[in-house]
Amino acid sequence: MEGLITASGLGPALDLLALSPPGWGGNLLRGLVNSMQIALGAFGLGLLIGLLGAYGKLYGGPVIRDLLAVYTTIVRAVPELILILILYFAVTDALNQFLVAQGYGRIQISGVVAGIAVLGVVQGAYATEVLRGAILAVPAGQIEAARAFGMPPLMLARRITLPAMLAFALPGLANLWLIATKDTALLAVVGFGELTLETRQAAGSTKAYFTFFVAAGLLYLLISLISGRVFGWLERRARRGEPGAGGGGR
Amino acid sequence: MGQAAAETFPDLPPDQPEAIRIDDLRKSFGMIEVLRGVSLRACEGDVVAIIGGSGSGKSTLLRCINFLETPTSGRIVIGGEEIALRPDGTPASRRQIERARRSLGMVFQQFNLWSHRTILENLIEVPVHVLGVPRTEAVARAMSLLTRVGLAEKAGAYPAFLSGGQQQRAAIARALAIDPRAMLFDEPTSALDPELVGEVLNVIRDLAAEGRTMILVTHEMNFAREVASHVIYLHNGVIEEQGPPASLFGAPRSDRLKKFLKSVS
Ligand SMILES: Nc1ncnc2c1ncn2[C@@H]1O[C@H](COP(=O)(O)OP(=O)(O)O)[C@@H](O)[C@H]1O
Ligand SMILES: [Mg+2]
Numbered sequence: 001m002e003g004l005i006t007a008s009g010l011g012p013a014l015d016l017l018a019l020s021p022p023g024w025g026g027n028l029l030r031g032l033v034n035s036m037q038i039a040l041g042a043f044g045l046g047l048l049i050g051l052l053g054a055y056g057k058l059y060g061g062p063v064i065r066d067l068l069a070v071y072t073t074i075v076r077a078v079p080e081l082i083l084i085l086i087l088y089f090a091v092t093d094a095l096n097q098f099l100v101a102q103g104y105g106r107i108q109i110s111g112v113v114a115g116i117a118v119l120g121v122v123q124g125a126y127a128t129e130v131l132r133g134a135i136l137a138v139p140a141g142q143i144e145a146a147r148a149f150g151m152p153p154l155m156l157a158r159r160i161t162l163p164a165m166l167a168f169a170l171p172g173l174a175n176l177w178l179i180a181t182k183d184t185a186l187l188a189v190v191g192f193g194e195l196t197l198e199t200r201q202a203a204g205s206t207k208a209y210f211t212f213f214v215a216a217g218l219l220y221l222l223i224s225l226i227s228g229r230v231f232g233w234l235e236r237r238a239r240r241g242e243p244g245a246g247g248g249g250r
Numbered sequence: 251m252g253q254a255a256a257e258t259f260p261d262l263p264p265d266q267p268e269a270i271r272i273d274d275l276r277k278s279f280g281m282i283e284v285l286r287g288v289s290l291r292a293c294e295g296d297v298v299a300i301i302g303g304s305g306s307g308k309s310t311l312l313r314c315i316n317f318l319e320t321p322t323s324g325r326i327v328i329g330g331e332e333i334a335l336r337p338d339g340t341p342a343s344r345r346q347i348e349r350a351r352r353s354l355g356m357v358f359q360q361f362n363l364w365s366h367r368t369i370l371e372n373l374i375e376v377p378v379h380v381l382g383v384p385r386t387e388a389v390a391r392a393m394s395l396l397t398r399v400g401l402a403e404k405a406g407a408y409p410a411f412l413s414g415g416q417q418q419r420a421a422i423a424r425a426l427a428i429d430p431r432a433m434l435f436d437e438p439t440s441a442l443d444p445e446l447v448g449e450v451l452n453v454i455r456d457l458a459a460e461g462r463t464m465i466l467v468t469h470e471m472n473f474a475r476e477v478a479s480h481v482i483y484l485h486n487g488v489i490e491e492q493g494p495p496a497s498l499f500g501a502p503r504s505d506r507l508k509k510f511l512k513s514v515s
Contacts, residue, residue: 141362148316148358149376149428150351152344159379164366241365241408 016208024202024212031198032219035184038115038194043180045120047173050127055157057132068128075125081186087118088190111192119183123176130172134165167238174231181223195219266293268330269432269463270315275324277310277487284310285321286487292432292480295461299474299495302484303510308467311484312436315465316354317347329353329431352380355425359437361417363409369396369420370405373427381428388427395423399453415446419453432463440469471514475499483507 016023053072056064075083092114096106138161146160185196195216203212270292277285284307292298300308313319315326317333320340326333328350334342341347363372373392377383383391396402399419401412409417418438425433438454439447451473458464458477468474474481475495482492483504491498491507502508 139362139365141358141360142364144318145356145358145362145364148318148351148354148356149380150348151376151380152348155379159375160364164364167366238366241367241410243410 016202016206016211024198024206025215027198027202028195028212028215028219031195034112034192035181035194035196036223037112038119038184038187038192039177039180041112041116042119042123042183043177045116046123046127046176046180047131049120049124050129050131053124053128054131054135057128058135072125072128075122076129080122080183081189083122084118084186085189087121088114091117111187111190114190115184115187115192115194119180119187122183123180126176126179127173130169130176131165134169134172135161137168138164163238167235167242170231170235170238174227174235177227177231178224181227182220266295268292268327269294269296270329270465271325271327272311272315273325273327275311275314275326276322277307277314277319278322283322284487285314288324288484288487288489290465290482290489292463292465294463296480297458297462297464297466297478299478299481300465300467300484301469301471301474301481301510302490306484307487308484309436312434312465312467315434316351316356317341352376352428353431354434355428355430355432356434357418357421357425357436357438359441361409361414361421361441363417363421363424365409368406368408369401369412372409372420373424376424376428392423392427395426396420398456399423400449413446414442415449418442418446418450422450422453422457426457432465433457435464435466435468437467437469469514471499471511483510485510 016025053068057068060068078086092109095109100106142164143156143161146156151160184194187194188197188200191197199212199216203209206212268291270290272288272290275285275288276283288307288311290298290311300311302308310319314321314324315328317326321335322339323335324339326335331346331350333346333350336342363369364375367375370389370392373395374383374385374388377388377391378385393402393405396405399422401416401420401423404412404416404420409420412420418441422433422438435454439450442450447470451470454464454466455473455477466474466478478495480492481495481498483490483498483506485506491502491504498507499511502511
């Protein structure tokens, strides 16, 4: 109730959101930075896993393909929240048991590292599928032409397949990035100080729920809008060889 | 054996070095044998035309030369260097295959230009990144090749903005950009609208006139007759008849070739 009243008068709300104490804006921004750090890290890790996963699924032996199928199926079937709890608690626990058994002390895994690792594994499963589809969409003749001119496999992937598949992959990757930014909120359950947790704490302490959750919502929206611009630009760039995509014919 | 070889290559000047030589090439897809013992030889400056019905194995033969297809058995010699094969026909050394491929400029029916790169970038891609030619040198050479095929003003355009004939001329320039020992053409005009065929044939005719070594799979019989130094008629994976164009087109011996020539004229 108080939150509503506070929000209706803009002055007190802005006081609450001031960057330095007693305002909570600094905390929110710190949470935002943490969230972005994790989202970027997880997205990058997911891309790396996805790239290896896509090539493994396309060109790997039967064992690799089966393992990857298990990975992508499980990750995509189980709710992210449960995966995060499993990966975070089970994996840190297993790691510590292993360390103790080896005669080392327990370690505290940093929230950022754990968040990146956990969300990266989730992102990797989706990225595997996005990139696999995109690689398959590259006309086989273009890859064959590169082979016919004696291009070695790694160079072929770097110079031909990957840039050519980008146009097909970017819409899916843009989606994955937005999911990454929002999934950081799930890390609140393991007590990590990202944007959502900081918001909850600020709201809880001041009882100004409305102010803080609206502020957090606006921050997420802002990220989404900026991301949309960036990905839109990237996609136009990747599609510049296509007629009717605003490309550079001349 | 010596006699068989002499019979296989009856009319080639022995004093030119061999660019490409294939002995007793066989290729199966699963249970189906698509090439059943094909031998051919192209010396420097030769234009070997391969003709034959659809499905006779022309593309497969051409693609075996640069190992886009792995032969089941046989011997392939590129520029005097025999490609080492394992008993199952697969190449023993990826490096050797890549080296051989860099000396063979292939031109595809569907052009296969890299769509995310401009025409100029398509031409310098292999010279700069695979062959290690300095960029400025590669660009200068690419521009002169584009001028030669009449596409200088399209250097900065992306392939999809060009007509089929322009794309194929660019693809020929891309193959020339590696300064190949021999060119391989797989039906370079079959995907083109009829009015665009001529401009591509003109470029190939030019290359023949300047003494380029070429192996050319084609359905354009008049063109084959005009530019080829040697014509091979492939039927069901074997060479049914071969010889200089005048005798092959003028006086075909086998009934199959007679029927084939009648069907395409
Ligand atoms: N990758 C492949 N897998 C199975 N069969 C193939 C493959 N490529 C070609 N073939 C078969 O081999 C035969 C010869 O094909 P091809 O060399 O393309 O003939 P051409 O170029 O003379 O029309 C055809 O019957 C074709 O179906
Ligand atoms: Mg063919």
